[in-house]
Amino acid sequence: MTIAPLSYAPAPESVRPTLKSEYGLFIGGRFVEPKSGKTFRTINPATEEALATVSDAGEADVARAVDAARKALPKWSKTRPAERAKILFRIARRIQERSRELAVLESMNGGKPIKESRDEDLPLVAQHFFHHAGWCDKLDYAFAGAKPQPVGVCGQIIPWNFPLLMAAWKLAPALACGNTCVLKPAETTPLTALMLAEILQECGLPDGVVNIVTGGPDAGRAITALAAKGRIDKIAFTGSTEVGKAIARTLAGSGVKLTLELGGKSPNIVFADAALDQAVEGVVSGIWFNQGHVCCAGSRLFVEESIHEDFIDRLRNRMRSLRVGDPLDKNTDVGAINSKAQLATIQRYLKAGSDEGAAKFEVDCALPKKGFWCRPCIFTGVQPSHTIAREEIFGPVLSVMTFRTPEEAVQRANNTTYGLSAGVWTEKAARALEMSNRLNAGVVWLNTFNRFDASAPFGGYKESGFGREGGRQGLSAYVKLGGGR
Amino acid sequence: MSAATRGSTADGGRVEVAKTLKLYVNGAFPRSESGRTVPVLDARKRIVAHASHASRKDLREAVEAASAAQPKWAAATAYNRGQVLYRLAEMLEARRAEFASLMVSIEGRTKADATKEVDRSIDRCVCFAGWTDKIAAVLGGKQPVAGPYFVFTMPEAMGTVAVVAPDEKPLLSLVSLLLPVVAAGNSAIVIAPITGKGANAPLAVALAESIATSDVPAGIVNILTGMRAELCPWIASHREISGVAGARLPDADAKALELGAAENLKRVHLFRDAPGFEDDAFWHSPFAVQPFVDLKTVWHPSTLH
Numbered sequence: 149m150t151i152a153p154l155s156y157a158p159a160p161e162s163v164r165p166t167l168k169s170e171y172g173l174f175i176g177g178r179f180v181e182p183k184s185g186k187t188f189r190t191i192n193p194a195t196e197e198a199l200a201t202v203s204d205a206g207e208a209d210v211a212r213a214v215d216a217a218r219k220a221l222p223k224w225s226k227t228r229p230a231e232r233a234k235i236l237f238r239i240a241r242r243i244q245e246r247s248r249e250l251a252v253l254e255s256m257n258g259g260k261p262i263k264e265s266r267d268e269d270l271p272l273v274a275q276h277f278f279h280h281a282g283w284c285d286k287l288d289y290a291f292a293g294a295k296p297q298p299v300g301v302c303g304q305i306i307p308w309n310f311p312l313l314m315a316a317w318k319l320a321p322a323l324a325c326g327n328t329c330v331l332k333p334a335e336t337t338p339l340t341a342l343m344l345a346e347i348l349q350e351c352g353l354p355d356g357v358v359n360i361v362t363g364g365p366d367a368g369r370a371i372t373a374l375a376a377k378g379r380i381d382k383i384a385f386t387g388s389t390e391v392g393k394a395i396a397r398t399l400a401g402s403g404v405k406l407t408l409e410l411g412g413k414s415p416n417i418v419f420a421d422a423a424l425d426q427a428v429e430g431v432v433s434g435i436w437f438n439q440g441h442v443c444c445a446g447s448r449l450f451v452e453e454s455i456h457e458d459f460i461d462r463l464r465n466r467m468r469s470l471r472v473g474d475p476l477d478k479n480t481d482v483g484a485i486n487s488k489a490q491l492a493t494i495q496r497y498l499k500a501g502s503d504e505g506a507a508k509f510e511v512d513c514a515l516p517k518k519g520f521w522c523r524p525c526i527f528t529g530v531q532p533s534h535t536i537a538r539e540e541i542f543g544p545v546l547s548v549m550t551f552r553t554p555e556e557a558v559q560r561a562n563n564t565t566y567g568l569s570a571g572v573w574t575e576k577a578a579r580a581l582e583m584s585n586r587l588n589a590g591v592v593w594l595n596t597f598n599r600f601d602a603s604a605p606f607g608g609y610k611e612s613g614f615g616r617e618g619g620r621q622g623l624s625a626y627v628k629l630g631g632g633r
Numbered sequence: 634m635s636a637a638t639r640g641s642t643a644d645g646g647r648v649e650v651a652k653t654l655k656l657y658v659n660g661a662f663p664r665s666e667s668g669r670t671v672p673v674l675d676a677r678k679r680i681v682a683h684a685s686h687a688s689r690k691d692l693r694e695a696v697e698a699a700s701a702a703q704p705k706w707a708a709a710t711a712y713n714r715g716q717v718l719y720r721l722a723e724m725l726e727a728r729r730a731e732f733a734s735l736m737v738s739i740e741g742r743t744k745a746d747a748t749k750e751v752d753r754s755i756d757r758c759v760c761f762a763g764w765t766d767k768i769a770a771v772l773g774g775k776q777p778v779a780g781p782y783f784v785f786t787m788p789e790a791m792g793t794v795a796v797v798a799p800d801e802k803p804l805l806s807l808v809s810l811l812l813p814v815v816a817a818g819n820s821a822i823v824i825a826p827i828t829g830k831g832a833n834a835p836l837a838v839a840l841a842e843s844i845a846t847s848d849v850p851a852g853i854v855n856i857l858t859g860m861r862a863e864l865c866p867w868i869a870s871h872r873e874i875s876g877v878a879g880a881r882l883p884d885a886d887a888k889a890l891e892l893g894a895a896e897n898l899k900r901v902h903l904f905r906d907a908p909g910f911e912d913d914a915f916w917h918s919p920f921a922v923q924p925f926v927d928l929k930t931v932w933h934p935s936t937l938h
Contacts (some may be wrong), residue, residue, distance in 0.1 A: 211723075230759065230760065233760075233763060234759060235758060237719055237759065237762070237763075252750055275712055276714065278712065278716065278719075279712070279766055279767075281763060282715065282762065282763020282765075282766065282767060283762065283763065283767070284763070285760060285763070285917065286763065286764070286917075287769060288758075289767075289771050289918070289919060290771075554937075564810070576937065577933055578933065578935065578936060578937050579932040579937050581783045581933060581935040581936075582935055582936045582937060585935055602712075602766075603711075603712075603766050603767070603770065619770060620767070620770045620771075
C-alpha cells in the first residue's frame with residue numbers, strides 16, 4: 149500500500165526577528181569591535197542569503213573576554229544565591245516573551261524547521277534557565293555536606309545543531325552555581341546567542357558574567373589554549389569526538405575541569421512485540437528530527453528479523469509523507485542542511501553506503517534550487533562493518549540492520565565506540581527495563597525517542613564523552629566540592 | 634493611607650472607597666455564609682474594617698472546592714507548577730508596599746520591620762517556585778534492591794491540606810506553611826486568624842487578591858479568615874482533608890487538631906522542632922515539603938527470566 153504524497157499550501161511564519169546588520173563581540177556587557185579586525189558573513193542555509201556580519205574573534209579577543217569574565221567573578225560568585233536566582237528567573241521569562249522571534253531566527257540561521265525551533269528548542273531553552281534558576285539557592289541539597297563552590301571562569305564551546313539550546317545547557321547551570329562564562333557559538337550559527345546577549349543585558353545580568361565570542365575553530369582553540377595556561381578553570385564542549393579528544397590532549401595535566409558531550413551512533417531497537425506504528429513514529433523522529441543533525445540521533449535501526457519486511461514497508465510509507473523544504477514553513481518536517489561543508493560530508497557517506505553494498509531508499513521529493521538539501525533516506529542490507537554503520541553521519545541517513553534474539557540486539561547495539569543514547573521499542577515492560585540495564589548508553593528511551601528535559605541528565609558513555617547536562621547531576625560540572633581552597 | 638482604613642472627608646471632601654473583607658474560596662470572594670463579621674482594629678484601636686468570620690459551613694465549601702481542583706493541579710507538570718508559583722511571586726512583589734503598610738497600620742510595626750517580613754515572604758515564594766521540579770530528585774529515587782527489580786520511590790501529593798496560621802508574622806507564617814503544601818501538588822485551605830496579637834485579616838485578604846490575580850488555579854488556595862479555636866476541631870474531623878500544616882500554635886489548638894485526626898489518621902504536622910519563620914535554611918528546605926507528600930514505591934521486574 150502506498151499513499152500519494154500529500155500536498156499542503158505553504159504556511160510561512162510571518163514574524164521576522166529584529167537583526168542588526170553587524171555584530172561585535174559581547175564582552176564585559178557590551179558589543180565591542182574585534183581586535184582581530186576580522187568579520188564574516190553568516191547565512192541562511194536554506195537560501196544562501198547573508199543575514200548579518202559577525203565578528204571573528206582572534207586570540208586577543210578571546211583573552212579580553214576571559215579577562216572580563218575573571219573580573220566579574222568575585223562579585224557574581226559572592227552574590228547571594230537567592231538574588232542570582234531572581235536574575236536567572238527573569239532571563240527565563242524574557243526568553244519566553246521573545247521566543248517566537250528567537251525561534252524564527254534559529255530556523256533562519258540554522259535551517260531547522262520552525263515547527264521544531266518553536267515547539268522543541270525554545271520551550272527547552274526557557275525551561276533550562278527556569279530549572280537552574282531554582283537550583284541557585286539549593287546547591288546544598290544537591291551536594292549534601294560537600295560544600296559546593298563555584299569553579300570559576302568557564303570556557304564553553306557549542307555546536308551548530310541546537311545553537312540556543314546548547315547555549316542554555318552551558319550557561320544556565322554555570323550561572324546558577326556562581327561561575328562566569330565565555331561562550332563560543334558555532335561558526336555557522338552565531339545569531340541566536342547574540343540575541344541572547346541582548347536578553348542577558350535586559351535582565352540585569354552584571355557585565356562580564358557572560359561573554360560571547362563568535363568565530364571559527366581558531367577562536368575555540370584560543371579558549372582551550374588559555375585554559376591550558378590556567379586562565380580558565382573549566383571547559384565544557386559539545387561537538388565532535390575528534391575535537392573533544394584534541395581538547396582533552398590540550399588540557400592534559402593542567403587540572404582544568406572538563407566535560408565533553410560528543411558524537412554518537414545510537415541504536416534504536418524494535419522488537420516484534422512493539423506497537424509498530426508508534427515505533428515507526430519513534431524511528432522517524434529519532435533520525436529525521438533536525439535533519440539528523442542530532443548527536444543522540446537513532447542512526448542505527450535494529451529490527452527483529454521476523455518483522456523486518458513489514459516494518460520497513462511501514463517506514464517507507466511514512467517517509468513518503470515527510471515534507472522537505474522551507475524551514476520557515478510551519479508544515480515542514482525536514483529543513484535545510486546546516487552548511488555546505490556538512491552537506492558534502494553527508495554526500496560522502498551516501499556514496500560509501502552504496503559503494504559498500506547497502507541498498508538506499510530515499511524520499512522522492514523536489515528540493516529547492518538554492519540552499520543545502522538532502523532527502524531523508526534509509527539504507528537496508530547494512531553490515532556492522534560498513535562505514536555507515538560505524539561512523540557518525542550527522543545527517544538524515546538511517547542504517548537498518550536486523551537481529552534475532554535480545555542477546556544479539558544488545559551485542560550489536562553496544563558494538564560501537566560511542567554510547568550516547570539508545571531506544572527500545574517493546575510492549576513488555578520487563579524486556580524494556582532489562583534492555584535499559586544492558587545497553588551502554590547515557591540515555592535510554594523506552595518506547596519514545598529524543599526526549600529532553602531540564603530536569604533529566606543528558607550525556608554519554610564511552611567516546612560519546614563524559615559529564616551530564618540537566619538535573620541535579622548536571623550541576624556537578626560547575627562546582628568544586630570539599631569547600632574549595 | 635492603607636486601603637483598609639476608612640478615611641474621612643478630610644482629604645478634600647473625598648470619601649475613601651473602603652474594602653469589604655471577604656473570604657477567598659474557589660477563586661471567588663464570597664462573604665461568610667454565616668453573615669458574621671468581626672471588627673478589624675488598627676494599632677490605635679480604631680475600627681478600620683470588618684473581617685468575615687468563617688463558619689464550619691464555609692470550611693466545608695472550601696474543602697469541596699479544594700478537593701475538586703487538586704487532581705488537576707497535581708497532574709500538571711512540576712515545571713508548570715513552578716512557573717505558577719513564580720507568577721505568584723511577581724504578584725506579591727507588585728503589592729509589596731501594600732503588605733508593608735497593612736503591617737504598619739494594623740500591627741503598629743515600623744516600616745523597616747514590616748518590609749523585611751514582606752521581602753522574606755516574596756523571596757520564599759521564589760524559592761518554592763524553584764522547588765517544584767526538584768522535590769522528587771531530593772526526596773525520591775531509584776532503590777538498589779537485592780534482586781532483579783526496577784524499584785523507585787516517588788513523592789506524591791496527598792490531597793487537600795489545611796494550613797493553620799499562628800498568631801505571629803501574618804504574611805511570613807502564612808506563606809511559609811502554604812508554599813510547601815501547594816508546591817508538592819496539594820490544594821490548601823488556609824485559616825488566617827481574625828483576633829489576637831498577630832491577626833491581620835486585611836493582609837490575608839490582600840494575599841488572597843494576589844493569588845487570585847496570579848495563575849494559581851481556582852480552588853487550589855482557599856483563605857478563610859476566622860477563629861482558629863472554633864475551626865480546628867472541624868478541620869481535624871473532616872475526612873476530605875488529608876493533612877494539616879501548622880506551626881507555633883497554642884497547645885489547645887494543637888491538641889484539637891491531633892485529637893480529631895486520631896480518628897481518621899490524617900497527617901498533622903505542626904513543626905514542633907522547627908526554628909522561627911526567619912530561618913531560611915529550614916523553611917527553604919525540602920524538609921518543609923516532606924510532611925505533605927506521601928511516598929510511593931513502585932516495583933517492576935527488570936528481567937524476562
